Amino acid sequence: MVGTAKGRGFGVDVGGSGIKGCVVDVEAGALEGERLRIPTPEGAEPDAIADVVADIVSSFDWHGPVGVTLPCVVKGGMALTAANVHKSWIGTDAAELFAKRLGRATDEIIVVNDADAAGLAEMRFGAGRSHHKGVVVVLTFGTGIGSSVFVDGELVPNTEFGHLEVDGHNAEKRAAASIKEDEDLSWAEWAKRVTRYLQAVETVMWPDLIIAGGGVSKKAEKWLPLLEVKTPVLAAGLRNDAGIVGAGCMASQLLVG
Numbered sequence: 659m660v661g662t663a664k665g666r667g668f669g670v671d672v673g674g675s676g677i678k679g680c681v682v683d684v685e686a687g688a689l690e691g692e693r694l695r696i697p698t699p700e701g702a703e704p705d706a707i708a709d710v711v712a713d714i715v716s717s718f719d720w721h722g723p724v725g726v727t728l729p730c731v732v733k734g735g736m737a738l739t740a741a742n743v744h745k746s747w748i749g750t751d752a753a754e755l756f757a758k759r760l761g762r763a764t765d766e767i768i769v770v771n772d773a774d775a776a777g778l779a780e781m782r783f784g785a786g787r788s789h790h791k792g793v794v795v796v797l798t799f800g801t802g803i804g805s806s807v808f809v810d811g812e813l814v815p816n817t818e819f820g821h822l823e824v825d826g827h828n829a830e831k832r833a834a835a836s837i838k839e840d841e842d843l844s845w846a847e848w849a850k851r852v853t854r855y856l857q858a859v860e861t862v863m864w865p866d867l868i869i870a871g872g873g874v875s876k877k878a879e880k881w882l883p884l885l886e887v888k889t890p891v892l893a894a895g896l897r898n899d900a901g902i903v904g905a906g907c908m909a910s911q912l913l914v915g
Contacts, residue, residue, distance in 0.1 A: 665684055666681055667681070667682045667909040667911075668722065668909055669904065669909060671772060672707055672711070672726060672772065673800055673801055674729060674800065674801030676696065676698055677711065677714065678902055679902060680899075682905075684910045687782060687783025687784070689899055694717055701744055703743075704744070704747055708759040723767065723909040723912035724760060724767055725767075725906055727771065727775045727776075727904070729772050729801075729802060729804065731771060735752055735764065735767070735769050741830075756769065768912060770905060770908060771806070771815065771816055772804050773797075773901075775901045776796060776798050776896075777869075778907065779900040779903040780869050781794065781796070782907070784869070784894055789866070792867070793807065793808070794869065796808070797820075798872040798894075799833075799834060799871070802834050803833060803855070820834070824855050829855045833848070837851075849881040849884035853884075856868060856889070865889050867889065868887075871894030871900055875894040875897050
């Protein structure tokens with residue numbers, strides 16, 4: 659796969675356990691072929707992650723703009739927080755770092771919060787595509803919990819609802835998908851924790867729809883029916899590819915200014 663044909667972009671989704679990338683068909687909102695996933699380097703430091711991102715992009719022989727997600731608050735290409743990656747990300751000019759590793763100008767790189775990218779993809783192509791009125795909250799359950807919020811279809815960037823305090827705990831330390839695995843929780847046990855978390859979200863947001871994403875969305879039938887919340891909850895339509903699709907779509911916009 660070569661170059662920057664119209665209607666295509668490249669997205670890389672950086673997570674606490676894996677880094678995934680692929681060419682994206684931005685008209686269809688789908689991966690163009692099979693994605694490449696490489697485990698996140700131990701420690702998840704900026705230089706090590708940048709090396710993996712470069713390896714992924716070069717493996718597709720892609721020469722155009724690239725969108726990269728990070729589990730961080732990102733403003734103007736700068737990482738301002740670090741969730742499930744090394745704390746040295748805080749204050750890092752991520753756009754400049756990736757541009758240097760990829761041999762591109764900084765205006766050919768867009769860096770975005772991972773849940774914001776996933777939410778943008780879900781609202782355009784996935785479970786939220788017919789829900790552009792009211793408040794929609796997109797939550798990604800993985801190593802941590804990411805969030806994105808849309809009001810009448812417009813993104814409110816860099817929300818961090820995965821860090822709400824619930825029953826005296828940081829929410830993602832109790833209800834992330836990784837916690838289910840680490841503590842060997844049954845789906846029912848984990849769903850009780852997710853319920854408490856979503857109830858906390860409801861007390862501060864009163865959303866009209868919640869979209870649940872991340873890898874666990876592939877098994878939504880095992881836990882969504884167990885939730886006890888007021889808000890309708892839908893499984894993410896793009897499953898765990900939403901971050902790549904969102905980043906790829908954002909990168910494609912760089913081609914047209």
